[in-house]
Amino acid sequence: MQNQSSFLCSIPTVILEHIAHHTTLLDPFGPPAIIIPLLLTCKHINSALSFKTCSHLYARIFRSKFDYRAATRRFGLRATFSPNLAKQLKKYCKTLKFIRRGDIFSESLTKHLWIAFFMMSENDGRNYVQLKRAGLPQLVDRFVRERLWDDREHSNGWPAESTLNSLALWLLFFTTTPETLEAESPEERRALMELVRPYVITAPRYPSFHAPDNHFDFPLDEATLGHEFPYTYVTPHGFYPLYRQPEALVEHYKHYNMKLDIAAPPITIAAKQIYFTRSEMTPYEIPPDFPVDRQAANRQAEEAGHRIYPTPTQYDFREFNFHRGVKPVDLGNWDWRSELNEEDGQMEDDGVWRKGLKSKSSNWDNDWQRWTYCYNPWAVSNLKGVVYTYGTLQGLWTGRMLIPDINQYATLITAAQFPANFSPQNPNLTTMPLYMRLREHHCISPEFSVLPGGDHDGFDDGIRNGWFPKVNIHEANGIVRIEDTVHDFTSKYETYVEGEGSGEPKEECREREGGGGKGEEADD
Template sequence: MLLLLPPELIKVVLFHYACPTLVGRPVSLEPVQLVCKRLNDLVVGSNDLYELVFSAKFSSRFAQDLAGLTSPNWRFQLDYYNQALALVQLRAFPPDPVELQQLLWAVYVMCLEDDDGLNRAQLDSVHAYDWIKSYVMNHLYDGSNENNGWPLESDENALALWIMWYLTTKDRIMSEPEEESDIIVSLVLPYVIGHFRYTTAWAPPNHLHLPLPKRIQLPGNQSAPTTLLISWPTPHGPHPIYKKSRPWNHCLFEHRVALAPPLLTLAAKQHFFIRREIYQFGMPPTMPRTRAEAPERPLPFPTQEDIIEFNSHRLGGFDGLQGGTKIGCRLARAEWRRMQYCANPWSGSRVSNIYIPGSLSGLFVGRMLMMNEFALAGLLANAALPAGLSEMLLSMTVTPVYMRLEELVCRHGEDVLPSTRLRPPPPESPLSEDSDSDSEDVPMPLQEELDHALAQAFDDGMANAFLPPQTSFHNRGEDVGISAPGLDRTYDYHRLVEPSLVHDPEACPGCIRREEKMREIWQQDIENEATRQVLPPCTGVQDVVIRGDTDLKHTRAWGAFTIAGRVRQWDGLIVLMRRSTLATTIFYGYITNDGMSFSGNWRIGTGDPGMPALEGAFSLGKVAE
């Protein structure tokens, strides 16, 4: 009877056969293909059937970047995800390292492209959270015996922690046994505090202009390889750490996409903070109840109402719209772009927009992690992981952080504010490395000239958050003038307030450069069909400067701070300088959780950017106002 129906109706029947329910693995169509040649030909030649089945079961955001998908492409991806779910359902971890990576990458990409929640539903149906938690609790320290006891910064560990983070919910955290929660905190603790050993950014935060040139220009028309920048050995390896990941050729709809693993330490910090934000800040009975009831004091101090307000921001608050470390948000699309373009500080595209303008505008609230300076010095001096490493051993405490931030943008075609070093960015680097670029035999300059040139190339002014010293801002309506001693002019930036940012793709120089770069990529795709790259869309913005402060009521409780900084275009790294009358602190990190969180590290604002410093983690969340 089925064969008597028109082909269009047969496809409808086959679709419902393959998808009897929304949640759950799709039913294989192979038995249908064995019935007769006509049904086999209909299934094999039906592009829209496999696309319908895939779209009913899984999210397909990344398919938008791949034009001309055919039935075999949709079928491949459907089978790929189905097989991955089957292994997860069996609570299996393949013993073969390559097969394990393939499985973890498949699940991670499902998490990353889950726009509509379909992938999460399928992963929950096979108990993926319990599966990946089992991996974290039992395999995170695989290989640590050959690594002085420290857990490896491996692709597997990075993918596992990010998968577990995406599948974490507030209910799961609140119902997690305290003993289990403490075990997970102790497992990720080395990643949280080990900024001297593990990568904390896609490229060290002392660089603003990336990708780095292969050689540094020196006086007298000479040059030197930039590898000389890596010059400070420590017991834990070279510092600062230049991330140069070996790309994973991920198969997406039968197209090979080169991806670097996500930043492991960023996921570890979020796992740490959510399990410590469960606990409220205490209120001594002697603490004043309100500001009106408090006696006058020369220094800031909190009242009970300040503590109550801060506690309301734990884990995003009761409605998920407050500060703190938010749970249950989508992974940002920016992470996919970083994995494509930021695997190597010496390569990548400077015409991409990793950072989404507007992400930092508003009030951010959260915590910064403090530790004993002498305990940190002990960790730095010894390569081995101390026995019994714990929060208590490091005398770790947390401090509230409030930041009200505003973005100032410079459009393509306008003049960009120089960085502290007052030098232009390096010339555009190609997408691929030239392996012979450092092999030229060139004469070396005098040592003092080399030292000066390396210092200029090494630090773009992290201590001033990439801004000229003594930068000042002058309001001019919707525009803001930025000036500093040593600059010969004032630079005009625009407040990011709609509709002040008008982006015309036809006239935008950034869009024009993007199209030129895309033509190069398309030509490479023709020559090498295993590669597939699509640059992010141009936003019309070429530079983002941040300014901010603390609101009056938060100033009275926690101290007065002014904030200024910049966004690194290459990977979206945010570097902020927070100043008070007592100290300067540098915050650097990334927007995560679909633009709702800002996480990373803080460090003291003085000292050599090439050396490990007093440093700790922080986690802030945007407040919906």
Template structure:
């Protein structure tokens, strides 16, 4: 006897419905309307089939990130997120059909998602992408729609002529960079590329208006301390035409509530400055450096010119030792074995373009957790910095004010890019050891006057004054002068994180065990812990909403402090100058602070100490701002943007 569709068990009917609504991965699911209209029985069985919609979400969108970072969503929460993201992508497709500026206007009568909410939702889709989210956004035309917003809408609302670092503009630039690819960059015409650069340039070049962190780099410890009464968001700040400086971005003033897996989640507005730097440098790094015709095109030609000049000065007599000394002490910047030169076009390429393709999704975990309000109220906040990610060779460029133009006026003042090459090494101190203090360390002395505690060592990369670093292949010894007879010494290790600390006494390990015990206590007796926590059982729907799973409680790596050293490879030092680097990682937001100083003979070539501070994005891009290290941190200084990218060897 044939079996009718309505007589099938719910599980079988949902299985059939899944393949009906998901004939392919890309694109929105096929509406269930046809199946729902077959009979009242089928309508009743499928209208509340939340397990079906949860399965559709996991088929259409990336689902591992939320499990890894926060919690295991319940069945209804998967279904809610599916409806929300489908609504957002549908809104983008509908907006793209509208002419001109109408694509970015909020129509109250249309009951569609607003531009601000759309931008935030798309940015969360980028952060939680394992590949599926990117494909769905590309199919919906998100890249083209966001590019149109940057070109036509970002300057609609201005503050004294400057674009706003609001949620729409910030998220638009982040999404635009995230969805960029090498193919898309190469397809841009020079005019399109230049217009984009001009649009994002204010966010890149005005650090005293658009900050690179939620708290300025002069602070290494929390809480931030103020000497006089002021608003909670601007301690120590002075008024300027661009607003208070230094800039403190208080989360209460930069927070949005958005639906995220059926929960109203508070998220801070991402920093516009970092996104603009990524967009700017991704375009500028496609351009080769011009080699002036009066400079030698390669090393051998430069050596020949030095020999000829010395011969002319000494009546034809040439001392090869003298030639080699002059050659090494005064090398032209374009004469580098690391640079691939084109003598016909007088151009030189010094770095490689980094793209966002084929990046492991785990690289976004630190980016997600650095948000000061990300997952507030959830079981835990993850690590804001991934130890070991800076090890290796990094290349990039820094923006500086160029040589004095002739004539010198408002129209001719221009910027120049200087190449950067550095090989970083990371060292960590684990639980059981004592981290070195910073300058004016409030963790060690609460009686430090607030005015002194304001600057915690920005000129020395947060090290105490006169601290000395001594490195060998596996360990780094930091010597700090003390008031006693002997200096204090602390040892930092270069072993793999998580393999070198006492788990029995480590506070982080104890906290993790307590969290696991709390999670296990919520599981009914007789239910397999793993199936209950990762959602393989229908009983998952009965769990409290904030119960963590084993997968979402991060393992403890035991690290209490991270120190970074850097050096210049000989071939790069011969071309761009010999520099040494040292720095630390600010543990409460993952900011990297580094001081670059000349090494040996480079001290006489006009180089001084420069403080670089920024954030590692996606594990392979370090972007931020540089400034002269000796300048007063209370005041804007000679500073600019920089970027460094990991170079595969």
């Protein structure tokens, strides 16, 4: 009997592609397994719709299932060419399948957590939904609770500062929601805080920066590269400040089928976010002996006849209990793009980074540039994008200050071995609400910026004085004049005002001879 061709074989390929794509829309979550029966219909259809010959179909499927606009902003239009999106679809589907298995002991765990981290940094709403349905929140929660302190014997008992641990903590922070916080029992909350607490408080061992913060001006002098770093202290944790070889930090991946060099994000930042989101679930007890409000505090100072060191008031504690210093990440929603007006939608689609974008992933664009270009403080890449958005430090800052018992803390940071008696009581931490009202000031060409302070020996740029030399500062009417009494020079800065172009110079702020930072922003 002669084989009969399926009537589907007579359908033009372009129509078959539409059928395949719309079939995947019936189940937008997870891998597009729903089209497998269609691919198995016959050899003709399988060939016409194969991954190899029909990459534009799989690129369409990718765009309907995952977020892609961040890739355009960060890599350019090349990232969204059909072959690249098709390969990304295959990579993401493999990671979702891996996450669904929930194997926290797999040798491939780091690789797949990297991909999940990329997805969350590019999330506008869809990536998170896919990862959540695959079980990422449960996977990283299990890993942190069961494996975060693994292999401590290789680091004198201290929790490891590894890429795997960093990615797990960042993903735990990304997937922390108000609902998950409420679902945790007090015991689970305290256990998690204790697991991350070494990263939070042991600054000599776990840095928060890719480069030591004693420097203001970058790139660093190449003379410091090698075996003669300008170390100040030798500690049981190594030299301090921590200068790290870029080769030991950088990792190489292919993302959207393009080479990507990236360093693991600092583990301490994620640990602090996790710690404080849980800590803030327990409100402050309001000290009854504190002044009721700021007016009462000022009256006490007047009655005392001398200046009293400022402390929080009862009102400050109530205000702090009402607000959260650390807020869970805004994870967006699946159809966010359709909710925008035409103008906002066009700005999201043109692939240009700018302030005011509505996409949730744009909140991480500055961080992405730091992760990919700031791990080497001896070099500045021409490809580096914007690492800081003007106005970020403008406004009222709210946070918590941890004040450890000084003797217990000194014992902790000078201990070569992780202390066996490490606990919530050792070192004991007092927490206080802290408020700062910040303003940004920018030196705009043709003005000259202030030289950094310090000894100008290539090591210390004056961190103990906010990186300034000895100065007198005068602010009035949106202008800040900084008198450098060391070099007998006065610099003029303008106070940043949102929407008025202040702090956005058309040309680079000039430097004076003798080095020093660009002076494009100064923080009060």
